[in-house]
Amino acid sequence: MPMKKSCDKCGADVERFRDLKRVNKVHLCKDCYRKNREKFRKDVIEESGIKDELRKLTNKLKNSNRDKINQMARNRYRKEHSIPFDAPLNPKGSIIKKEATKSFITFEERKQLFGLLIRRGFCYEEATERIKSLVEFEKNIRQNMKEEQAKEKIEKTKQEMLEELWRI
Numbered sequence: 001m002p003m004k005k006s007c008d009k010c011g012a013d014v015e016r017f018r019d020l021k022r023v024n025k026v027h028l029c030k031d032c033y034r035k036n037r038e039k040f041r042k043d044v045i046e047e048s049g050i051k052d053e054l055r056k057l058t059n060k061l062k063n064s065n066r067d068k069i070n071q072m073a074r075n076r077y078r079k080e081h082s083i084p085f086d087a088p089l090n091p092k093g094s095i096i097k098k099e100a101t102k103s104f105i106t107f108e109e110r111k112q113l114f115g116l117l118i119r120r121g122f123c124y125e126e127a128t129e130r131i132k133s134l135v136e137f138e139k140n141i142r143q144n145m146k147e148e149q150a151k152e153k154i155e156k157t158k159q160e161m162l163e164e165l166w167r168i
C-alpha cells in the first residue's frame with residue numbers, strides 16, 4: 001500500500017509522508033495544519049474567556065522584550081562611545097549636546113609659548129605636550145566657571161520662585 005501523500009483537508013499533494021501532520025486521525029498539509037492551529041487557538045481563547053488575561057500576558061511579554069532590546073541598544077551605545085558598563089546613561093531625549101569649551105589661548109599665543117619653551121631647551125614633543133596640557137587646563141577652568149555660573153543662576157531662579165510662592 002503506497003504511503004499517503006496528500007492532505008485530508010485540501011487534498012494538496014506533499015512530497016513525503018512526513019510532510020503531513022497528524023491531527024485527530026486526519027493528515028494535514030503544512031498550510032492546513034497552521035490554519036487549524038490558529039482556529040483552535042482562537043476557539044480556545046474565546047471559549048475559555050481568557051482573552052483579557054492573554055492580552056495582559058502578551059503585553060507583558062512585549063514589554064519585557066522591549067526592555068531587552070533597549071538594554072541591547074544601551075550596551076551598543078556604551079560600546080560605541082566607550083562608556084563603562086556601570087556608568088549611568090542619560091535617558092533618551094535628555095541627551096544635551098555638550099558644548100565644546102573653546103580655549104581662550106589663541107593659536108598665535110600657542111606658537112609664541114611653543115617658541116619660548118624650545119628656546120628654554122625643551123624638545124619638540126615636550127613643548128607640544130606642555131602646551132596641550134596648558135590648553136586643557138584652561139578649558140577645564142572655563143568649563144568649571146560655566147558650571148558654577150549655571151548653578152548660581154539656578155539658585156537665583158529658585159530663590160525668585162520661592163519668593164513668588166510666598167507672595168499673596
Ligand SMILES: [Zn+2]
Nearest residue numbers: 007010029032
Ligand atoms: Zn491541506
